[in-house]
Amino acid sequence: MLRQNLEELRGKALQAVRDARDAAALETIRVGFLGKKGELTAILKRMGSLSPDERPSVGAFANDVRAAVESALESASGRIAEKELERRLAEETVDVTLPGNPFRAGRRHPMQTVLDDVTKIFLGMGFSVAEGPEVETTYYCFDALNHSPDHPARDPQDTFYFDDETILRTQTSSVQIRVMEKEKPPIRIISPGRTYRKDEIDATHSAHFHQIEGLAVDKGITMADLKGALHTMMTGLYGSGVKLRFRPHHFPYTEPSAEVDLQCFACQGKGCRMCKDEGWIEMLGSGMVHPAVLERCGVDPDxxxxxxxxxxxERLTLMRYKINDMRLLYENDVRFLRQF
Ligand SMILES: [Zn+2]
Known part of the structure; x- marks a missing residue:
């Protein structure tokens, strides 16, 4: 009786496996026949009603049935997976003639464009690019640059200190010292990089900004060379009509020192809102390297x-693109940046 039940069960299960069309149907069959509450289990539970003589042979037959169903399930699962793959390959064929998804390319930040242009101009004059650390010592940022011990730039109100001797550099001039310590003249370098000051953030100030430092040391370098180099830079950036004004100033590490103004493009020097009625716009600080600075770096000032x-x-970029608020450069709003 049980043996007959088992035979019928095997026949039914194998037919069901042959009819199954997907992995879910196979799983239903597996659970329905072989699971804890499945039909085979139900039959085996009735083994107790058999005589001891019958049990071994019926038990062995039940195992054969289980093995037959399991193996049928396994080969069916392989067959179904293969069919599924074929179906998907056929269905998901890519039509290469369809237009692609538009990819919006980014573009260079206007400050990067200006930096690249300045770099190219100076490379053309025989300069190379030098780099220095942003976390700097007070020696390289102040002492070696001739700042007196009580110079206001050292004030913790103006400068970010890590400890008494370690700061975030307030200017890229520290790189001058590092280069002169390592290299013998002739030296011609520019050094672009980030600088930090404790400034309140507004349209013209930021606690974090960027500078390009320039340094040329050789026999017979004069103020005329400085003026020529800066004129070349400004002409390259703003066109041949630029007018520069050198105004006496004081920096501890240059003597003589000059601030350099650019004649206002908007009013040609007559005075307007852009130049705050000055006719000129202050652009940068410069001068002849102080003999004491040269000497400290082992360069003979004689x-x-x-x-x-x-x-x-930032200043160069604002002027170039007539942007009136420095904060726009830092906000990374692509709607703004896409204009340049
Ligand atoms: Zn003006």
Whole structure:
């Protein structure tokens, strides 16, 4: 009786497996026949009603049935997976003639464009690019640059200190010292990079900004070389009509020192809103490297002289693209940046 039940069960299960069309149907069959509450289990539970003589042979037959169903399930599962793959390959064929999804390319930040242009201009004059650390010592940022011990730039109100001797550099001029310590003249470098000051953030100030430092040291370098280099830079950036004005100033590390103004494009020097009625716009600081700075770096000031300047990349960029608020450069709003 049980043996007959088992035979019928096997026949039914194998037919069901042959009819199954997907993996879910196979799982239903597996659970329905072989699971804890499945038909085979139900039959095996009735083994107790058999005589002890019958049990071994019926038990062995039940195992054969289980094995037959399991193996049928397994081969059916392989067959179904293969069919599924074929179906998907046929269905998901890519039509390469369809137009692609538009990809919106980014573009360079206007400050990067200005930096690249300035770099190209100076490379053309025989300069190379030098880099220095943003976390700097007070020696390289102040002492070596001739700042007196009580110079206001050292004030913790103006400068970010880590400890008494370690700061975020307030200017890229520290790189001048590092280069002169390592290299013998002739030296011609520019050094672009980030600088930090404790400034309140407004349309013309930021606690974090960018400078390009320039340094040339050689025999016979004069103020005329400084003026020529800066004129070349400004002409390259703003066109051949630029007018520069050198105004006496004081920096501890240059002597003489000059601030450099650019004649206002908007009013040609007559005075307007853009230049706050000055006719000129202050662009950068510069001068002849102070003999004491040269000497401290092991360069003989009786033989060599040099010029140096430091210019804000933000300032150059605002002027170039007539942007009136520096904060726009930092907000990374693509609607703004896409204009340049
Ligand atoms: Zn003006």
């Amino acid at each position: 033989v060599y002289s040099g010029f140096a300047f430091g210019v804000g990349i």
